[in-house]
Amino acid sequence: MIAIYPGSFDPITLGHIDIIERGAKLFDKVIVAVLSNPSKNPLFSVDQRLEQISECTQHIQNVKVDSFVGLTVEYAKLHHAGVLLRGLRVLSDFEKELQMAHTNKTLNQEIETVFLATTKEYSFLSSSIVKEIAQFGGSINHLVSANIARDMYQKYQNK
Numbered sequence: 001m002i003a004i005y006p007g008s009f010d011p012i013t014l015g016h017i018d019i020i021e022r023g024a025k026l027f028d029k030v031i032v033a034v035l036s037n038p039s040k041n042p043l044f045s046v047d048q049r050l051e052q053i054s055e056c057t058q059h060i061q062n063v064k065v066d067s068f069v070g071l072t073v074e075y076a077k078l079h080h081a082g083v084l085l086r087g088l089r090v091l092s093d094f095e096k097e098l099q100m101a102h103t104n105k106t107l108n109q110e111i112e113t114v115f116l117a118t119t120k121e122y123s124f125l126s127s128s129i130v131k132e133i134a135q136f137g138g139s140i141n142h143l144v145s146a147n148i149a150r151d152m153y154q155k156y157q158n159k
């Protein structure tokens with residue numbers, strides 16, 4: 001079974017990597033799919049994010065990194081995936097995630113959403129929190145992989 005792990009990944013955090021590692025044990029292949037959505041005004045371009053994610057998932061054999069535009073279920077169908085993988089951190093995630101899962105189910109009944117409970121050390125972690133800390137010069141070394149910390153440091157230094 002192929003699983004799609006869709007998201008913004010702006011940037012990818014250790015919490016995301018944890019979900020990818022665990023998902024890769026459950027499914028034959030996990031495709032990390034970066035949504036290309038310029039209206040979100042991302043910190044990193046899609047190409048930068050693809051490179052970053054490839055670097056920090058290179059230790060996992062059955063992971064592919066890609067980007068997409070449009071509907072996640074359409075992308076999943078195109079790649080013969082039967083599962084959308086998402087992490088659930090806290091109760092407040094649940095409402096949005098359930099809405100997305102139900103919406104996706106109405107769009108394609110064949111595709112299931114599978115949630116993995118985020119490892120508790122990362123349950124507070126989000127890309128937004130990482131950006132906020134980095135922006136004010138705080139350490140993010142315990143929250144992201146070394147390549148991301150380096151890229152973020154460079155980004156905010158140049159601003």
Ligand code: PNS
Pocket residue numbers: 006007008009035070071072073099100103104
């Ligand atoms: O990392 P994020 O920002 O929480 O990921 C959200 C994402 C990319 C999974 C979601 O916005 C998405 O699937 N967008 C693509 C458009 C789509 O398929 N919409 C219908 C489902 S709500």
